[in-house]
Amino acid sequence: MAALIAPGLLEGSLYAQQGKDTPVIQVRNNIILLSLSKSTSPEELIAFTHRYNLKDIGLYQLINRGKNDSLKQSGWETIQSDSKYTVSKKLTSGGKFINPSDKMIFYAIPTPDNWRVQGGNRVVYGMNDLKKDGGPVRHQDFVEFRLKGFSRAQRVRLAGNFSNWQHGAFPMERDGDDWVVRVSLKPGAWYYKYILNESDWITDPENNLEESDGRGNINSVFYVTNKSIKLKGYTNADEVFISGTFNNWVKDQLPMRRRKDGWELDLFLEPGTHRYQYIINGKALEFEKPPRETAEIGAPHIFKLNGFKNAKSVILTGNFNDWNPDQLWMKPTAEGWELAYVLGPGNYLYNFIVDGKWIADPKATGSVNDNKGKSPQNSFLVVQPNHRFTLPGFSKAKNVFLAGDFNDWNPEVLPMKKIEGGWSAEVFLGRGKHKYKFIVDGKWITDPSNELVEDNEFNSGNSIIWIE
Amino acid sequence: MGLLHLIRRVMIVGFFVFVYKQAGAIEEPGERLTVYNTNLSITIDALKIKGAASNANSCIIPFTLAGKLIVVQGRADTVQGNFILDTGAPDLVLNNTYFRNYIVSTSNTEQEASITGIGEQSKRITVKQFQLGTLSYSKTYADVLSLGHLEDARGLKILGLLGISLFKDCELMIDFENRQIHLYRISKKEKETYIHPLLATHPRVSVMPFELRENRILVDTKIGNKELQFVIDYAAESNVIDSRLPEKVLDSVRVTGRVLLTGTGSKKIEAATGDLSAITIGPMQFKKLPVIITNLENTCFGTLNCINGVLGHDFLSGYTLVFNFVTRKLYILY
Numbered sequence: 001m002a003a004l005i006a007p008g009l010l011e012g013s014l015y016a017q018q019g020k021d022t023p024v025i026q027v028r029n030n031i032i033l034l035s036l037s038k039s040t041s042p043e044e045l046i047a048f049t050h051r052y053n054l055k056d057i058g059l060y061q062l063i064n065r066g067k068n069d070s071l072k073q074s075g076w077e078t079i080q081s082d083s084k085y086t087v088s089k090k091l092t093s094g095g096k097f098i099n100p101s102d103k104m105i106f107y108a109i110p111t112p113d114n115w116r117v118q119g120g121n122r123v124v125y126g127m128n129d130l131k132k133d134g135g136p137v138r139h140q141d142f143v144e145f146r147l148k149g150f151s152r153a154q155r156v157r158l159a160g161n162f163s164n165w166q167h168g169a170f171p172m173e174r175d176g177d178d179w180v181v182r183v184s185l186k187p188g189a190w191y192y193k194y195i196l197n198e199s200d201w202i203t204d205p206e207n208n209l210e211e212s213d214g215r216g217n218i219n220s221v222f223y224v225t226n227k228s229i230k231l232k233g234y235t236n237a238d239e240v241f242i243s244g245t246f247n248n249w250v251k252d253q254l255p256m257r258r259r260k261d262g263w264e265l266d267l268f269l270e271p272g273t274h275r276y277q278y279i280i281n282g283k284a285l286e287f288e289k290p291p292r293e294t295a296e297i298g299a300p301h302i303f304k305l306n307g308f309k310n311a312k313s314v315i316l317t318g319n320f321n322d323w324n325p326d327q328l329w330m331k332p333t334a335e336g337w338e339l340a341y342v343l344g345p346g347n348y349l350y351n352f353i354v355d356g357k358w359i360a361d362p363k364a365t366g367s368v369n370d371n372k373g374k375s376p377q378n379s380f381l382v383v384q385p386n387h388r389f390t391l392p393g394f395s396k397a398k399n400v401f402l403a404g405d406f407n408d409w410n411p412e413v414l415p416m417k418k419i420e421g422g423w424s425a426e427v428f429l430g431r432g433k434h435k436y437k438f439i440v441d442g443k444w445i446t447d448p449s450n451e452l453v454e455d456n457e458f459n460s461g462n463s464i465i466w467i468e
Numbered sequence: 469m470g471l472l473h474l475i476r477r478v479m480i481v482g483f484f485v486f487v488y489k490q491a492g493a494i495e496e497p498g499e500r501l502t503v504y505n506t507n508l509s510i511t512i513d514a515l516k517i518k519g520a521a522s523n524a525n526s527c528i529i530p531f532t533l534a535g536k537l538i539v540v541q542g543r544a545d546t547v548q549g550n551f552i553l554d555t556g557a558p559d560l561v562l563n564n565t566y567f568r569n570y571i572v573s574t575s576n577t578e579q580e581a582s583i584t585g586i587g588e589q590s591k592r593i594t595v596k597q598f599q600l601g602t603l604s605y606s607k608t609y610a611d612v613l614s615l616g617h618l619e620d621a622r623g624l625k626i627l628g629l630l631g632i633s634l635f636k637d638c639e640l641m642i643d644f645e646n647r648q649i650h651l652y653r654i655s656k657k658e659k660e661t662y663i664h665p666l667l668a669t670h671p672r673v674s675v676m677p678f679e680l681r682e683n684r685i686l687v688d689t690k691i692g693n694k695e696l697q698f699v700i701d702y703a704a705e706s707n708v709i710d711s712r713l714p715e716k717v718l719d720s721v722r723v724t725g726r727v728l729l730t731g732t733g734s735k736k737i738e739a740a741t742g743d744l745s746a747i748t749i750g751p752m753q754f755k756k757l758p759v760i761i762t763n764l765e766n767t768c769f770g771t772l773n774c775i776n777g778v779l780g781h782d783f784l785s786g787y788t789l790v791f792n793f794v795t796r797k798l799y800i801l802y
Binding site: 025026027028029030031032051052053054057075089091092093094095096097099100101102103104105106107108109215216432433451452453454455464466 | 532533534535536537539552554556557561564565566568569613614615616617618619620621623625629631647701703704705706708711712715718721723724725726727729730731732733735737738739740741742760761762763764765766778780
């Protein structure tokens with residue numbers, strides 16, 4: 001292994017300051033340097049790797065087993081003396097920023113603040129965090145917003161994404177020293193602020209939940225919930241949390257509130273089927289069957305597979321349940337097999353598993369079944385489509401497919417229907433930018449009726465559309 | 469007191485040398501030391517200077533933020549929408565998604581290989597009229613490039629970037645507190661005398677020269693007694709310092725973690741984050757500046773020296789800065 005630094009460079013000042021066994025991180029001569037004592041305790045190592053974002057580079061293997069394979073694989077070099085390891089990596093340049101946008105992306109550290117921007121304004125779940133006896137209160141048909149402590153204001157209005165902000169802001173009425181207004185709101189995430197005397201915008205002092213809109217404004221957030229989760233018993237537990245598909249099974253994020261006879265949590269969940277479990281004093285509560293609880297928000301889609309009457313089992317699997325092959329067991333009917341499953345608006349891919357063999361849905365128009373023993377095509381399903389793509393002309397084409405970011409650019413799952421004067425297909429598009437192309441008899445083309453074309457890596461361009 | 473006389477007096481104040489005295493423990497990132505003006509005998513009278521009027525040479529443009537990027541409304545010929553203020557870009561840049569049907573006057577056909585081998589082809593076009601607030605630009609050159617990745621990263625439709633050449637005969641003030649950009653086109657007549665009204669009324673203004681090199685704003689800084697040049701770049705979300713700088717400089721940086729940045733071609737590049745314990749920018753001193761420590765090898769422009777670092781949003785958003793591109797003076801209001 002190449003010597004990296006002059007011996008003793010780290011021994012002097014830093015060790016003197018931080019103590020012999022404390023791991024050290026620094027940058028010198030374009031090299032990122034880590035210095036760890038061989039006797040670093042597991043706790044100290046965990047704390048160090050968490051604090052400095054070094055969890056995934058292979059330091060555990062080095063300290064616990066003396067192996068540097070993982071480190072080597074990710075480009076880190078190791079040298080060792082009797083008592084310590086020095087792990088280092090040369091820093092490389094981010095590239096020539098010929099296009100200024102490359103520089104902008106490079107100099108931006110991803111922060112949780114801009115997750116909503118990246119997620120295209122989709123709210124999967126949410127729970128409220130209000131101060132005691134404060135903040136908006138949900139009633140049967142409306143939400144009451146109450147602002148306390150501004151009795152001297154001349155005028156107060158409530159502005160939010162439900163009022164097109166200031167343009168349709170609701171005037172509030174005096175109620176003693178408070179200001180009050182009632183607004184009818186559907187389940188979902190609602191962002192709001194109070195406008196005092198037409199000039200000062202303030203967040204709700206009684207609401208702990210605030211969020212950046214990605215445009216430099218901080219707003220209060222109130223969730224009108226649509227799922228109340230209750231767990232009876234376990235009153236001796238210190239804490240109970242919910243974790244589920246909606247929060248990537250993070251265990252310590254959604255605490256339940258203690259009730260007399262058990263625990264409770266009100267959540268907003270986006271339409272679809274969600275699975276979750278209870279975490280009691282840090283441990284998941286085991287169920288016999290089903291292994292986890294399910295929350296269904298919205299109307300079910302009926303999946304049907306006709307025939308296969310002699311099959312022992314038919315299972316539905318798709319990107320909506322992470323392609324789990326052992327979860328959604330279909331039920332036999334007079335015609336074949338059936339399962340009702342709740343899906344929110346979106347574009348989905350799925351298959352059936354008949355006695356262990358994966359097949360495409362014969363009724364889905366986009367499926368291509370091959371009998372060569374290869375894995376089958378996925379079937380494509382659009383729930384609550386909100387956009388229709390049309391391709392005028394091409395009357396002599398045999399087949400036309402639509403592919404884009406909404407179906408992972410799969411060129412064979414979304415056939416367009418022949419209509420008068422052209423071709424047409426419907427999909428669901430979330431807010432933001434979408435890229436797409438048509439495939440006419442196997443040839444990829446941009447949309448001739450859309451002049452917005454973005455460069456792509458094949459130098460052929462993609463058509464783009466913005467959904468506001 | 470006559471207006472002209474007053475302005476001259478204020479300019480004199482602006483050029484006075486400031487002395488700095490260290491305040492107590494300052495923990496906030498980018499917090500500055502207390503500044504004392506040695507010439508306290510000069511006081512500024514209550515002023516009645518008219519605010520910058522909106523006309524063909526002067527305007528106030530509100531801005532929003534996309535992440536930490538400054539977004540203003542502009543119009544290039546018939547297309548109107550979001551533009552990002554990019555003081556790190558030399559010229560006006562237009563997104564080729566929305567500006568495809570222009571005649572290319574010159575084309576940089578040389579496919580410059582970047583780290584991943586993906587080249588970038590830039591085309592130069594002429595925009596008949598570019599409108600920014602009430603300021604009009606006729607027959608302006610623009611580089612046409614793909615900004616699709618930036619749109620994807622920010623979830624925002626972006627028509628283009630506002631580079632330095634648009635402001636070359638202007639005074640540009642960026643006021644984060646009120647989310648406003650003030651633009652004033654300085655005529656030849658007032659080249660020597662013009663100064664933003666706010667600079668006359670604001671109680672704490674520091675002034676320093678800046679250099680324009682290949683249309684980048686460079687200021688002199690000092691870290692650990694070493695003189696360095698930093699680029700002022702409103703389109704850089706973080707402050708940046710070169711990891712290849714001498715030990716003497718990097719001694720002033722306490723590493724706070726490892727970070728993976730997205731290089732060209734979506735390649736992840738290893739870098740570090742840190743806190744710069746002290747930096748002198750012109751006559752001002754700042755403590756505890758958050759920085760990215762990365763290899764700036766490929767940021768050298770032309771045949772000239774490389775830059776040593778970047779002052780980005782994390783520093784700039786704390787102050788109002790006024791750039792006089794005619795006199796090449798930078799005023800920091802704090």
